[in-house]
Amino acid sequence: MVVTKRLNDRFFEEAKLGELTNPRNGLIVHSGGDCKDLDFFMVAQSVTQGTATPTRYQVILNESEEVIDKEYFFKLTYFQTFNYYNWAGPVRVPAVCQYAHKLAYLVGETYRKDSTHSNLTTNLHFL
Numbered sequence: 001m002v003v004t005k006r007l008n009d010r011f012f013e014e015a016k017l018g019e020l021t022n023p024r025n026g027l028i029v030h031s032g033g034d035c036k037d038l039d040f041f042m043v044a045q046s047v048t049q050g051t052a053t054p055t056r057y058q059v060i061l062n063e064s065e066e067v068i069d070k071e072y073f074f075k076l077t078y079f080q081t082f083n084y085y086n087w088a089g090p091v092r093v094p095a096v097c098q099y100a101h102k103l104a105y106l107v108g109e110t111y112r113k114d115s116t117h118s119n120l121t122t123n124l125h126f127l
Contacts, residue, residue, distance in 0.1 A: 004056040044081040
């Protein structure tokens, strides 16, 4: 699965006649198709300032023999945005993606410095 956060796409809801507002959290825009080639947008968080930017999800390889219901897959992805530690609401991407990004950033920042002792760079608990 590929998760893309940086998009120029925007989605709006029509609140009153001619008045556009940000969509409610949990909005999913899906063009159709089955779970073998699933491609959808999701706005997981509520936005109070500015415009809501969706996140794009693309299943590029699905080798499972079981057919997963699209609605179940959408709910699973949406509920994963609530699993970020010490955060009350949903985040923009599922928590596993946010943690992977955070870990990659910390590793890159830690090992780039010259002050890191060479004996500590082989230990994962150093981070």
